[in-house]
Amino acid sequence: MTIPMRYLIRAAASIAAIALLTGCWDRIEVNDIAIILGAGIDQEENNKVKLSVEIYLPAPDNNESGGGQEGMDSGSKNGNILVSSAIGSSMADAMSKLQKRLSRRLYWGHNNVYVFGKERAERGFNDDLDFFLRYVRARERTNIYVTQGKAIDTMGVIPRLDQNLMEALTELSKTEVSIDVDLKTVMEQIVETPEQTYTVPYILTSAVMSEKKHLRNANVPYFRGLTIFKKGRMIGSLDNELTHGYFWITNQIKASTILTAAVAKDETVAVNLTASKSKLIPKIDSSGEWRMELIIECEGNLIQNASRMDYSVPEQLTEIEDLFEAMIKKNVDKSLNVIQQKYKSDILGYSRLFRRKYPKQWAAAKPEWSETFLRIKTDTSVNFQIRRPGALVKQINNIPME
Incomplete structure (x- = not known):
């Protein structure tokens, strides 16, 4: 049976078309996107919201800063890091306005952190989370923080030991003073707890510390407990002392934590957990x-x-x-009293256990x-239980001379 020529021509044309479709035909160049970190x-006033993003710009000679445009904050730049903002009636509106003022398409695939200003947190940010989950399709492991002041002020901090603020916060969460609270954890607590109770790390910078005794490096974020x-x-919120009590209750206290106990006036002992x-x-x-x-x-x-x-004396070791x-x-006990009597909020997981x-x-x-x-x-x-005394068994002042 002979195949008509017109069918052979159509088949050849189809194969050629498929071949042309191979490769990265739909790729997006790095220089065409603004990577959000x-x-x-x-x-904001009149129940509006300000969205600020920390953007990594791969091209160091890019001069786009958004400065001087109506509705945008003056950008703060450190090398290839840009912080830019827009205000809208909702997160979707603010996002739309921010995108219109940038020549590059905003890319959320590398976003690691959401920082909420205290005033926004007190209002409630469930609507904001709804936007991020629906439109942005945020990664479940994106960490969430609340800052004592404005989020835009915290994001403007340029740490000395890390490339950007978001990296600094991620590293700080690994220390004994805080914990990771990501988007997945928050959403689970919203769904599972009777009254949507959960905690989020509380951060601040030394710029908002007014007491002289707390003067610190302004270019470093600090944790001040949990919200x-x-x-x-x-x-x-819980301060650092109450937060440690919360960690003990919820099995989140970390190894390497240093504890100091007073024995008598001007006498202390310290252990490394x-x-x-x-x-x-x-x-x-x-x-009942x-x-x-x-x-x-x-x-x-x-x-x-x-x-x-004297560690070597069993009775004193027990003491x-x-x-x-x-x-x-x-x-x-102090943390329990504040959590139960003052806030009446089951952030301890009692409801789940019962x-x-x-x-x-x-x-x-x-x-x-x-x-x-x-x-x-x-x-x-x-x-x-204290397992090891370190290099010295006796207190250094009690070591007998030879």
Whole structure:
């Protein structure tokens, strides 16, 4: 059977067309995009929002700064980093205005951080998260922070040890003073907790510190604890001391944390935490009382003994360990009191634990969970063991002379 020539011509044309479609026909050049490394969101007058982005510009000779254009803040530039802003009635509107003033297309694929100004956080930023999840399709591991002042001011900080602020915040989250709270964690808490309760790291720069005793390097961000969210709004915060208590309760205290306990006047001992484990056990007794048992077990190495205590004497070693146990319990009890009595916010995960163990009782208490959480008594026990004394066993002033 002979195939008609017209079919052969059509087949050849189709093969040629397919061949022309191969390769990076839809590629976007790096010089055509503005790579966003971080975003800041601030509350403005008349219920408007300011979107600020930290942009990496691959071309060092790019002079686009957006300065002098109506509605944009004056850009702040350090080498190939540009911070630019736009104000709108919503996040979508602000994003649209910002895009119109930049010749490059905004690219969110490398965004690592969202920083919310305190005023915006107190208003509530669920609408902003909705935009980022729908339009931007943000990565679930993008970290979220709240800053004491304006997000735009925090983003303008140029750290000395890191390439940009967003990288500095990411590295700081790995230290013992803070934790990572990403978009995935926040969305899980919004969905799973009865009253949308969760925490977000609280940051500031030395520029907003007014006390002279706190003068620090203005080009470095600092953590000042955690912010507390309830029903989508920031309702308060925990300072660094209370945050450590929160970490003990929620099993988030980090190894390498240094603890110092007072033995007597002008006498202290310090340990370096090497291991820690906290366990929460929910209980409802026969009388219907809701209780929580908190068991904390931790170990540490002695790193300084500025006291007359002798590590080599078992009784005195026990006394040192008792000091740290009492100190940790006091810190935990203080944090519990503030979280329960002042903020009435279950950021500790009590609802999740009771729901798993007592589903029927929890379902009945769910509509008024704040009041139930307020009445839960927590029984705390701490077991602290010092494993190593360091290079010296005895206190240096008590070492006998040869």
